[in-house]
Amino acid sequence: MAEMTETAHGWLAPEELEAIRGRMPILYVDAVPVRVDESGAVTHVGLLLRIGPDGAVSRALVSGRVLYHERIRDALMRHLEKDLGPVALPKIPVSPQPFTVAEYFPTQDVTPYHDPRQHAVSLAYIVPVAGDCRPRQDALDLEWFTPAEAASMMVQQEMTGGQGVLLKQALAHVGRLT
Amino acid sequence: MAEMTETAHGWLAPEELEAIRGRMPILYVDAVPVRVDESGAVTHVGLLLRIGPDGAVSRALVSGRVLYHERIRDALMRHLEKDLGPVALPKIPVSPQPFTVAEYFPTQDVTPYHDPRQHAVSLAYIVPVAGDCRPRQDALDLEWFTPAEAASMMVQQEMTGGQGVLLKQALAHVGRLT
Amino acid sequence: MAEMTETAHGWLAPEELEAIRGRMPILYVDAVPVRVDESGAVTHVGLLLRIGPDGAVSRALVSGRVLYHERIRDALMRHLEKDLGPVALPKIPVSPQPFTVAEYFPTQDVTPYHDPRQHAVSLAYIVPVAGDCRPRQDALDLEWFTPAEAASMMVQQEMTGGQGVLLKQALAHVGRLT
Amino acid sequence: MAEMTETAHGWLAPEELEAIRGRMPILYVDAVPVRVDESGAVTHVGLLLRIGPDGAVSRALVSGRVLYHERIRDALMRHLEKDLGPVALPKIPVSPQPFTVAEYFPTQDVTPYHDPRQHAVSLAYIVPVAGDCRPRQDALDLEWFTPAEAASMMVQQEMTGGQGVLLKQALAHVGRLT
Numbered sequence: 142m143a144e145m146t147e148t149a150h151g152w153l154a155p156e157e158l159e160a161i162r163g164r165m166p167i168l169y170v171d172a173v174p175v176r177v178d179e180s181g182a183v184t185h186v187g188l189l190l191r192i193g194p195d196g197a198v199s200r201a202l203v204s205g206r207v208l209y210h211e212r213i214r215d216a217l218m219r220h221l222e223k224d225l226g227p228v229a230l231p232k233i234p235v236s237p238q239p240f241t242v243a244e245y246f247p248t249q250d251v252t253p254y255h256d257p258r259q260h261a262v263s264l265a266y267i268v269p270v271a272g273d274c275r276p277r278q279d280a281l282d283l284e285w286f287t288p289a290e291a292a293s294m295m296v297q298q299e300m301t302g303g304q305g306v307l308l309k310q311a312l313a314h315v316g317r318l319t
Numbered sequence: 320m321a322e323m324t325e326t327a328h329g330w331l332a333p334e335e336l337e338a339i340r341g342r343m344p345i346l347y348v349d350a351v352p353v354r355v356d357e358s359g360a361v362t363h364v365g366l367l368l369r370i371g372p373d374g375a376v377s378r379a380l381v382s383g384r385v386l387y388h389e390r391i392r393d394a395l396m397r398h399l400e401k402d403l404g405p406v407a408l409p410k411i412p413v414s415p416q417p418f419t420v421a422e423y424f425p426t427q428d429v430t431p432y433h434d435p436r437q438h439a440v441s442l443a444y445i446v447p448v449a450g451d452c453r454p455r456q457d458a459l460d461l462e463w464f465t466p467a468e469a470a471s472m473m474v475q476q477e478m479t480g481g482q483g484v485l486l487k488q489a490l491a492h493v494g495r496l497t
Numbered sequence: 498m499a500e501m502t503e504t505a506h507g508w509l510a511p512e513e514l515e516a517i518r519g520r521m522p523i524l525y526v527d528a529v530p531v532r533v534d535e536s537g538a539v540t541h542v543g544l545l546l547r548i549g550p551d552g553a554v555s556r557a558l559v560s561g562r563v564l565y566h567e568r569i570r571d572a573l574m575r576h577l578e579k580d581l582g583p584v585a586l587p588k589i590p591v592s593p594q595p596f597t598v599a600e601y602f603p604t605q606d607v608t609p610y611h612d613p614r615q616h617a618v619s620l621a622y623i624v625p626v627a628g629d630c631r632p633r634q635d636a637l638d639l640e641w642f643t644p645a646e647a648a649s650m651m652v653q654q655e656m657t658g659g660q661g662v663l664l665k666q667a668l669a670h671v672g673r674l675t
Numbered sequence: 676m677a678e679m680t681e682t683a684h685g686w687l688a689p690e691e692l693e694a695i696r697g698r699m700p701i702l703y704v705d706a707v708p709v710r711v712d713e714s715g716a717v718t719h720v721g722l723l724l725r726i727g728p729d730g731a732v733s734r735a736l737v738s739g740r741v742l743y744h745e746r747i748r749d750a751l752m753r754h755l756e757k758d759l760g761p762v763a764l765p766k767i768p769v770s771p772q773p774f775t776v777a778e779y780f781p782t783q784d785v786t787p788y789h790d791p792r793q794h795a796v797s798l799a800y801i802v803p804v805a806g807d808c809r810p811r812q813d814a815l816d817l818e819w820f821t822p823a824e825a826a827s828m829m830v831q832q833e834m835t836g837g838q839g840v841l842l843k844q845a846l847a848h849v850g851r852l853t
Contacts, residue, residue, distance in 0.1 A: 153698055161695055164687055166741050168700045168796055180392045181411030207700050210794055212778060212785065214358045232410060233359030235445050235493045236418070237778075241672060242771040242798060244746060251746065253675050260744055262702055264776060267413050306675055313669035315413045316597060319609050319662055331520055339517055342509055344524045344563050346618055385522050388616055390600060390607065415598040419850060420620060422568060422593075429568065431853050438566055440524055442598060484853055491847035494775060497787050497840055536748040537767030570714040588766060589715030591801050591849045596770070623769050671769045 162259040163247075169263035170216050171243060171304075172203040173311040174225065176285060177269045183315045185285040186308065188296070189224055189276060200284075200299040202307065204263065213237060213264060221268060225283060230272030239264040240314040243307050254303035267311050288317035340437040341425075347441035348394050349421060349482075350381040351489040352403065352448045354463060361445075361493045363463040364486065366474070367402055367454060378462075378477045380485065382441065391415060391442060399446060403461060408450030417442040418492040421485050432481035445489050466495035518615040519603075525619035526572050527599060527660075528559040529667040530581065530626045532641060539623075539671045541641040542664065544652070545580060545632060556640075556655045558663065560619065569593060569620060577624060581639060586628030595620040596670040599663050610659035623667050644673035696793040697781075703797035704750050705777060705838075706737040707845040708759065708804045710819060717801075717849045719819040720842065722830070723758060723810060734818075734833040736841065738797065747771060747798060755802060759817060764806030773798040774848040777841050788837035801845050822851035 153161070161167070174187035188200040205220040207213060214233050221231040243263040245256035254263075274283045290296055292312055297305040312318035331339070339345070352365035366378040383398040385391060392411050399409040421441040423434035432441075452461045468474055470490055475483040490496035509517070517523070530543035544556040561576040563569060570589050577587040599619040601612035610619075630639045646652055648668055653661040668674035687695070695701070708721035722734040739754040741747060748767050755765040777797040779790035788797075808817045824830055826846055831839040846852035 157698065161699060164691065164743055165695060165699065166702045166743060166745075168702050175413060177413060180390070180396055181413055182392060183413050207796065209698055209700060210780065210782075210785075211700070212358070213776065213796070214360060218358055232447070235353060235355055235359055235361050235447060237494050237776040238492070238772065238774065239776070240414070240772065241670070242747065242773070244771075246744065248744075251744075253672070262741065262747070269410070269413060309674055310669040310672075313666040313674065314416070314597070316415050316609070316666075318665060318669065335520065339521060342513065342565055343517060343521065344565060344567070346522045346524050385618065387519065387521055388602065388604075388607075389522075391598065391618070415600075416594065416596065417598065418594065419848075420569065420593040420595065424566065426566075429566075431850070440563065440569070487852060488847040488850075491844040491852065492775075494787070494844075496843060496847065531769060533769055536746070536752055537769055538748060539769050568714070570716060574714055588803070591709060591711055591715055591717050591803060592774070593850050594848070625766070625769060670772070672771050 166260045166262045168207040169204060169261045170207060170213060171263045171265040171307060172217055172221055172268045174203060174268055174270045183288060183317050185287060186291040187283050187285050190282040190284060199301050200296060202304050217266060224276060225270060226275035226277055228272045229270045229274045232269045234266050239266055241265050241310050245302060253306040256302055265307055267315060288312050292318055344438045344440045346385040347382060347439045348385060348391060349441045349443040349485060350395055350399055350446045352381060352446055355447045361466060361495050363465060364469040365461050365463050368460040368462060377479050380482050395444060402454060403448060404453035404455055406450045407448045407452045410447045412444050417444055419443050419488050423480060431484040434480055443485055445493060466490050470496055522616045522618045524563040525560060525617045526563060526569060527619045527621040527663060528573055528577055528624045530559060530624055533625045539644060539673050541643060542647040543639050543641050546638040546640060555657050556652060558660050573622060580632060581626060582631035582633055584628045585626045585630045588625045590622050595622055597621050597666050601658060609662040612658055621663055623671060644668050648674055700794045700796045702741040703738060703795045704741060704747060705797045705799040705841060706751055706755055706802045708737060708802055711803045717822060717851050719821060720825040721817050721819050724816040724818060733835050736838050751800060758810060759804060760809035760811055762806045763804045763808045766803045768800050773800055775799050775844050779836060787840040790836055799841055801849060822846050826852055
């Protein structure tokens with residue numbers, strides 16, 4: 142889960158955020174971008190191609206922190222625009238009910254999710270995107286996978302922190318995990 | 320829940336359907352058409368204005384039977400197109416998980432839902448529609464209501480068979496029942 | 498999905514049921530029996546060991562038809578008692594919202610689920626059972642598997658009609674698919 | 676949402692928590708305790724009777740913060756035991772998927788939920804309790820209401836911060852809002 146630049150009123154300076162981490166669970170959202178056919182069935186899943194601080198290549202979901210006084214659906218919009226560009230036309234779900242909640246723990250194996258920096262609790266949503274996706278910031282590319290490809294060992298191995306598990310949960314939720 | 324004209328292969332003649340009713344629960348879908356803002360929040364709910372066989376005016380959700388060898392998402396598409404016209408552009412949900420299941424019983428008060436003709440079990444979905452809605456067939460009009468109007472006594476009294484309750488459940492699910 | 502003996506008022510004679518199959522989707526429920534720890538986390542999944550009409554050994558979920566004028570939760574209770582015995586103490590979910598809907602088609606590959614006899618639409622629920630399970634009728638045994646075992650190739654291969662997929666969806670829903 | 680005493684390792688001193696509030700959304704859980712019949716249908720909802728700092732009597736759900744390195748299901752157990760006593764025998768849901776997410780904002784009318792002290796984001800769950808409930812700490816009593824009573828104007832008026840809305844959402848989710 143990539144760190145954001147925070148400059149506006151009410152946001153945290155990096156050193157403040159650092160101090161809070163380790164003391165409180167931090168609220169995140171995870172979004173699984175999908176392409177759907179005219180009947181709403183998921184045909185493809187979009188994954189960001191990232192290069193980590195150690196140079197390792199990985200694939201990731203759209204993910205980020207919820208800010209003070211920010212609604213969850215606004216956080217989803219902000220992170221989707223940040224990662225997919227301004228003309229992706231994401232369709233944020235009508236219901237605040239996430240398809241699951243991913244609890245990223247700083248220690249391994251408490252849950253399937255892991256984030257060495259912090260205890261992050263992430264509300265996970267599936268988001269159809271209809272427009273053009275132009276990754277920005279630290280993502281190199283966005284690549285679309287069929288459900289079968291997304292669940293394959295090859296793609297799963299390129300995902301970190303348990304996001305591969307979260308992706309399989311998303312596929313199961315839309316009836317496309319086989 | 321309005322009856323459909325059935326002529327194609329595999330569909331039932333009216334007398335066959337009649338014979339099955341009273342022997343089996345019949346599978347239905349209910350769709351709640353909604354307008355959403357750019358963040359996905361529901362701003363309006365669409366209700367059909369119908370005139371029943373007894374001349375009574377009522378408001379109704381989009382509703383109808385699932386046919387043999389028809390997927391639920393295809394049944395949703397078919398009933399939405401039948402009731403809202405061909406350019407409503409409904410966005411069928413990505414997940415087959417309904418927000419609730421409405422069990423319409425032929426006897427009153429077993430559940431909040433009632434259908435004197437049959438035991439119908441209906442999978443209920445909330446469906447954003449982005450295009451123009453032009454009701455067809457037996458619906459006179461489609462009218463859009465704010466969530467507060469939709470939950471009001473006036474609108475609730477114009478809904479029959481427990482669809483008012485189902486509408487309130489939909490509003491609750493999207494966080495717009497107050 | 499095993500056939501039930503039907504004798505009471507309102508139930509269907511075998512020949513009547515046969516006539517309706519092929520004309521209508523038939524409403525089913527699928528239940529995934531689970532053991533949970535004191536915090537509600539799933540520790541084991543229960544699968545029935547069955548011998549099919551062709552002598553093939555298979556593992557199956559608790560599954561069966563919803564009858565005319567029967568509530569879904571009563572159908573769940575009836576099938577769980579039939580398959581797990583009278584002292585299994587199943588905890589039927591408080592919400593009618595299934596974790597998914599499995600559409601078993603008589604033709605292959607329309608969905609991941611398949612039933613050569615009929616088009617069955619099944620509401621799927623996860624049901625904690627706290628008591629002793631004593632399989633009856635055509636089930637030879639009930640065996641408990643860890644989530645990892647249940648998702649393994651070995652168990653998946655012993656499940657038919659797409660129930661292995663449904664089982665993985667259940668594991669994903671409870672956060673135990675890895 | 677009542678404040679907890681926090682003394683153990685990793686918890687926050689009151690002044691630390693105060694400093695973080697106003698900078699970050701704080702993660703909460705809300706639990707709606709229910710009594711169910713043998714088929715899992717909700718028959719009663721439990722509400723805590725509280726006296727606020729200003730002496731006002733109010734009714735409340737079980738609610739509280741999620742701590743650093745605490746799983747959501749452990750937070751639910753802790754708050755339920757704190758508010759209902761050690762022999763309430765709560766059945767924590769098997770799935771981490773909440774029935775809704777309540778976003779309590781420090782300013783009014785951003786959402787239906789309001790908490791003047793903070794921006795709290797609460798994952799809401801319905802929890803059947805089978806044992807004896809003996810409220811502790813600042814709750815005077817736990818009283819059981821039928822679904823109709825719980826949705827009535829009288830009970831709704833005794834709930835604050837939008838918890839009355841959350842309660843109606845819970846009733847809608849279990850099919851008991853009429």
